[in-house]
Amino acid sequence: MPKSGSTPRITRRTALAGLSASAALLAMPRIGRAADETIRIGFPTPLTGPFAAEARDQVKCAELAVKLVNDKGGIGGRKVELLVRDDKLNAGEAATRTLELIEKDKVHAVVGALSSAVQLAVNEVTRARGVIYVSISQSDTINEAKDFSKYTFHEALNPHMTTAAVARQTLKKGMKVAHLAADYAYGHEMLRGFKRAQAAIGADNVGEILHPFGAADYSTFMPRLMSMRPDVLCISNFGRDQANAIKQAVDFGVKQQMKIVVPVILHNQRLAVGPDVFEGVVGGANYYWGLEAQSKSAAAFNAAFKAANGGAIPTDYGAYGYSGVGSLLAAMQTAGGTDTDKVVDALEKLQYDLTKGPQHYRKCDHQSVQSVLVLESKKKSAMAGDNDLFAILANDAGSDDMLRSCSELGHAT
């Protein structure tokens, strides 16, 4: 456990005083060489903790996006550098690291964060300092007017989009639905999304249980969930919580009684507990490598990733790292550099297609309009190989209709 010595508590006042002093010292010699200066992108992500597997894939793919740009000569002749920092899945840690990235490392923009609570902390820091932040964590709140700024972009899917797509594939009018959700921002947002979608479809809510974030044991929730006798159980949690919750639900014979549905089905967690446990579980996704059969962009992304990572395939959260950094770099390319206002303008006008088809940032809330996949975990005997995890049930093309309207989010229209 780091003591205050290794991670100094920086109050805003001391940080500003100390850092602006050192910035003043460094400012002079910098002016003359601005043109050939490298472009630095800060990348906070939880390399330690329960989301470490997803975070590591994000880093690999972000590095790939940077490498591809550098291989083609960089942006306006300037090389791009990725500065990866471990946010330890902690909002305070993320804010400190982001502040350091901005004030000390002088990054030109920040991309990253995986947890919905942590991204809001990063966003607080970046928007207060007028630095562009492309979030690749799932969240509804970051789109809402109170957390939004002109520097805030959201490349990831949001809970509203995934839950609606999953509900459309799995729920029918009159079905009974029960919920098990993690008791923090992500779980709450997913639960809200599912309830909104099930109400629209006409399915009935028979109960909901909030579980502590990061719990290892879910057995104590199972008898009550079974006694609710639902047709569908929606498990809204992330990372190892998803693996453990589904595994223990299956141990209790839940699948014999009801279908298990998750807002986002995780590639790494499916690997962590095996095909038998996940068999038949349905969930949303931003990306799945198997999309290459129907998308040229996916095939190209897979090929580039394989070449850079010894034949491995990219995962869902990895793809966010690639498209988050990739879309930012494409906008910088258009803007001809790192001038913040020009890059913001370029991002707002950007049409990009990096992993799965056309995407663009909606003007009012900077949410990336994109396709949503609905996947079903395959039975072991139906798998063609070790990587053949999911069947694609639906690939809903991106449209503004998937999103909550600008006025609902509190933006002026």
Add this chain to the structure above:
Amino acid sequence: MDLSLIIMQLLSGIALGAVLVITALGLTIVFGMLGVVNFAHGALFMIGAYAGLYLASLTGSFWWGLLLAPILIGAFGMLIEFVLIRRLYGRSIDDPLLLTFGLSYVLVEGVRIVFGSDGIPFPTPPQLIGVLDLGIGFFPRYRLFVIALVAVVLLALWLALEKTRIGLIVRAGARDPTIMQVLGVDIGRVWLAIFGLGVGLAALGGVLAGPMRSVNPEMGSLVLAEAFVVTVIGGLGSIVGAVVAGLMVGISISMVALFAPEMATIVMFALMAVVLLIRPQGLFGVRGRTA
């Protein structure tokens, strides 16, 4: 509230408590007999799960993993005692605490290097897959097996401590090691065996927990916290205390989950706070004991 639901809930609480008892037992035995607070206990739990998984896949049978992993990791624990911890006896209690704290980092990072930081599936043994119909509801066969196995281990441990000559030496050694040495007992060997037993129990807990959770390098950190809470509630060094407190914590978590699920994790810490206020030495602890 339905009575059968409450009984089912009680049963999940006992199953949860069973794993807590096994892990807390190793911690409390080592503290009670050696005065060592073993901060690597959680990491050794995790190592046990990995060893069980590895041995199970090597031999093709979960049962070999369950039998051999605690023995192997217990022997590893004896090596730790012999090479590292033995040098710190007689010094302040903080020294072995810091040593084992550092050791836990080494073990976790070591596993990350060898097995990677992703979770690995630990399949439930085929004989225990599925649920048993108890008439009032379904309960996983594997969890029933865990309850039974823990009961057997506890019984064996009690018999060994209370009814055998070795048990007599161990109990006497915990009370007054100096007299034991005067009487010609090599107390060093007793401590070596006790530390090995404590680590073996941690490893057994790890193997048992494996099929219920995904196996990953960080799985021990939460377990360590839980084991400490149980040990403190039961009384540091008390075996009966660990058993009673482990079941009490398991059942409390389960019952709270029924009425206020989001409080399920907090309840054990609340329970610990209450016990510390009313009985600072723990339920079965001895007042003023500092080992």
